Amino acid sequence: MRVSVVRGGGFGGLIRTTTADSERLSPEDRQTLAVLVRQAGLFDTAKAPKPEEPEPDRFTFMVTVEDEGERRKIGFSERSLPGSVRSLISWVSTVDGHEESIRPPGSAGS
Amino acid sequence: MAGDGVCFIVPPIVLVQMIEEGSPEARTSAVRTLAISERVRERRALVRRLVQHEPQAAAALLLPPVGERRTVYDVQNGSQGDLPGLKVRGEGEPAAGDPAVNQAYDGAGTTFDFYQSVFNRDSVDGQGLELVSSVHFEANYDNAFWDGSQMVYGDGDDQMFKRGGFTECLDVIAHELTHGVTQFTAGLRYRVQSGALNESFSDVFGSLVKQRFLGQTADQADWLIGEGIMGPQLPGPALRSLKAPGTAFQFDRQPGHMDAYVQLPDDGDPHHDHGGVHINSGIPNHAFYLAATAIGGNAWEKAGAIWYTTLTTRLNENSDFQAAADSTVAVSGELFGAGGAEQQAVRAAWEQVGVIPT
Numbered sequence: 001m002r003v004s005v006v007r008g009g010g011f012g013g014l015i016r017t018t019t020a021d022s023e024r025l026s027p028e029d030r031q032t033l034a035v036l037v038r039q040a041g042l043f044d045t046a047k048a049p050k051p052e053e054p055e056p057d058r059f060t061f062m063v064t065v066e067d068e069g070e071r072r073k074i075g076f077s078e079r080s081l082p083g084s085v086r087s088l089i090s091w092v093s094t095v096d097g098h099e100e101s102i103r104p105p106g107s108a109g110s
Numbered sequence: 111m112a113g114d115g116v117c118f119i120v121p122p123i124v125l126v127q128m129i130e131e132g133s134p135e136a137r138t139s140a141v142r143t144l145a146i147s148e149r150v151r152e153r154r155a156l157v158r159r160l161v162q163h164e165p166q167a168a169a170a171l172l173l174p175p176v177g178e179r180r181t182v183y184d185v186q187n188g189s190q191g192d193l194p195g196l197k198v199r200g201e202g203e204p205a206a207g208d209p210a211v212n213q214a215y216d217g218a219g220t221t222f223d224f225y226q227s228v229f230n231r232d233s234v235d236g237q238g239l240e241l242v243s244s245v246h247f248e249a250n251y252d253n254a255f256w257d258g259s260q261m262v263y264g265d266g267d268d269q270m271f272k273r274g275g276f277t278e279c280l281d282v283i284a285h286e287l288t289h290g291v292t293q294f295t296a297g298l299r300y301r302v303q304s305g306a307l308n309e310s311f312s313d314v315f316g317s318l319v320k321q322r323f324l325g326q327t328a329d330q331a332d333w334l335i336g337e338g339i340m341g342p343q344l345p346g347p348a349l350r351s352l353k354a355p356g357t358a359f360q361f362d363r364q365p366g367h368m369d370a371y372v373q374l375p376d377d378g379d380p381h382h383d384h385g386g387v388h389i390n391s392g393i394p395n396h397a398f399y400l401a402a403t404a405i406g407g408n409a410w411e412k413a414g415a416i417w418y419t420t421l422t423t424r425l426n427e428n429s430d431f432q433a434a435a436d437s438t439v440a441v442s443g444e445l446f447g448a449g450g451a452e453q454q455a456v457r458a459a460w461e462q463v464g465v466i467p468t
Contacts, residue, residue, distance in 0.1 A: 008380025010253040011282065011336070012270065012349055013309075013388020014361065015381055051378055054300040056289040056308060057255040060380040075378050079190065086189075102270065102343055104363040105383035106372035 001033060005089050006062040008105065009054075009078075017101050018089075024097040033095075036088040037065055042072050052077050061089065179233070180218045182211045185244040185262075194244045194260060210277045214243040214263060217283030224284070224319045225291070228410055229418050234290030241287070245277060252341075254282055256289040268341055275339030280323060282336060285316035296425035301376040302385035303430035309391035311421050314398045317352060318410040328402045328409040334358060352399040355392030364392030368431075368464030393463050394434060400459035401438075405452055412452055416442045435460040 004019040022030045037043075042065050054060070059078040063085065064071065076085060092098060128136045185195030199206045199215055206212055218241040225231040233239040242260035251264025254276040261283070266273045276282050289312050292298055298308035313335050321331045335358070336349030346359025355364035365371055371393065376385035383389060402413035416438050424437040439457050446452040460466040 006380045008383055009388075011255070011276075011285070012253075012344075013383055014270070014344075015383075016270070054305070054378075054384045055255070055258070056292075056300050056312070057253065057286065059253065060378060060384075062380050075380075083189075102361065104361045105381060105386055105389050106374055107363060 001030075001037065001065070001067040003033065003037060003066075003088065003092050004064040005092055006064075007059050007089075008061075009057065009059045011057045013105065015103055015105055018093045019099045020092040020095055020097070021099075024099075025095065026097070029095055029097070032091070036084075036091055037067070040082070040084045040088045042074055042085070043067075043070070052080065055079065061085075063089065179222055179238075180215055180241045180243070182206075182215045182218075183242065183244045184208065184211065185247050187246055187249045189248055190257075193247075193257070193262065194242055195246075208245070210245040210263065210265070210274060213277035214245050214261065214283070217277065217280050218243055218261065218287070220280060220323055221284045221287045221319050224315075224322055224410075228322070228414065231291070231422075234287055235294040239290075254286055256286045256293075258293065261286055266339070266341065269343045271339050271341045271344070275341075279336060279339050281313075281316035281320045281334075282339065283316075284319035285312040285335065288312040288315040291315070292421065295422040296429065297427040298425065298429060299427045300384055300387060302387070303390070304428050305376075305384050305387035306390035307394055307425070307429060307431065307434055309387050310394035310398070311417070313350060313352060313391060313395050314417055315414075318414050322408070322410050327407055328413075329406070331409065333399055350392070350395070352395040355396050364389055364395075366392055366396040366463060368393060393465065394431060397435070397459045397463045397465065400462055401456045404455035404458065412446060413456075415445060416452070416456060419445065431465045435465045439466075 001022045002019065004017065007016045007018075008014075020033055022033060025033060040063075042063060054077070061076045061078070061081060062073060063076070064073045076082075081089075093100070180201050181194075181197060182199045183194040183196055184198050185192050188195060198208065198211045222233060222241060225233070233241060243263065244260060245263045245265075247262045247264045249265075250267040252267040252269070252271045254261070254263045256262075263276045266275045272278075289308070292308055292311055298304045298311070300308055316335055317331065317333060321328075333353035334348035334351050337347055340346060340348065340359060344359050344361065346362065348358040350362065350364060351358040355366040356362050358364075363372075372386045372389045374382040374386040374389075376382070378384075398413060398417060401416070402409035405412050419441045420434065420437045424441065425433060429437075439453060439460070442453040442456045443450070457466060461468045
């Protein structure tokens with residue numbers, strides 16, 4: 001299982017990508033990741049969240065989950081971010097073995 | 111009945127009707143009931159309506175007394191639903207033990223004072239809106255924002271941004287409060303060119319508030335945004351530079367000219383920054399720097415006045431760079447004389463960044 005979170009916007013306007021890949025996590029963290037993904041309900045989302053008017057210096061998120069051949073990619077505004085998804089994002093950003101990169105908008109490698 | 115966490119014995123809308131149409135006793139009672147509403151945003155909307163119909167009652171009972179301009183809250187690492195949080199410091203109260211509270215308090219005051227003294231503007235909405243600030247939003251939250259009715263500050267994560275940095279930095283505070291000014295005036299939509307302009311006005315006035323506070327002329331100013339908040343993941347002195355876009359820190363890729371305008375779709379993808387609002391703001395930012403330094407003296411006096419008048423009376427939600435250039439050129443002629451040095455400086459600035467063809 002692989003979870004990738006792209007966060008853009010904010011005062012800095014920078015793009016931060018954090019990824020947690022099961023293969024790089026401890027067995028315990030592998031389990032936690034699976035639980036958090038399930039609780040976030042990302043594979044259950046039947047419809048896309050409706051587009052909202054962007055707000056100044058708030059974050060925008062895109063969460064991609066890949067698991068056993070299935071892939072789901074969902075966007076959230078900071079204001080509409082469900083608590084379960086926030087928990088997943090927060091955990092992915094800090095777990096031992098996660099990868100992280102920061103770059104400005106418009107640079108290569110999106 | 112309850113709504114959004116606030117219990118009203120009588121629905122707010124009925125209270126307003128009582129104030130507008132009721133007997134003097136009913137009126138006084140209704141006004142008092144409204145005054146104890148804890149939900150600041152709702153109260154503010156109702157107060158505005160009240161002010162239209164019963165201005166004296168509103169002034170006497172509901173609006174903050176003169177000088178009651180700022181309140182700082184601690185949201186105690188809570189989230190959106192917990193705002194504003196626990197009240198820590200009201201207007202005129204002594205310094206709190208928490209430096210973040212005092213910095214938010216002072217920064218809001220300095221920004222309020224700037225708009226009041228320089229442009230005779232009474233708070234972000236021009237009508238004395240109480241400046242509410244909440245500190246310690248979420249945990250390691252590396253951001254600050256104006257949420258439409260109040261300021262919200264995170265603590266920073268000590269990786270991208272220094273812990274405590276957002277409240278320490280006056281230009282950050284003024285940048286965010288200026289989003290409030292824009293909201294109540296031009297309403298520039300936060301996307302593509304209107305969004306880049308929205309960002310630029312916040313950087314411009316963020317810098318001007320700092321310059322006036324430090325008593326710096328246009329020549330003396332550093333024209334940096336976010337100096338001193340940069341964490342170890344973002345090597346460099348500051349986040350943005352109006353003087354030299356693209357040079358503030360290692361990942362600064364702001365253009366300073368239309369030739370380098372970054373075309374990005376406004377599609378909600380976080381990679382695209384709503385069409386590059388934080389990137390392309392470098393162009394109008396640089397135009398302001400060029401105009402202000404060509405005019406000379408204190409940048410907030412002439413260049414600032416031109417930009418302020420443009421933002422608050424000429425632009426609309428869809429204005430683009432061309433509209434901003436045309437308006438600032440026109441306004442500079444109106445304020446300081448057609449064909450004068452100021453107008454020439456403004457036109458030359460927009461030509462230099464490639465918005466006005468030469």
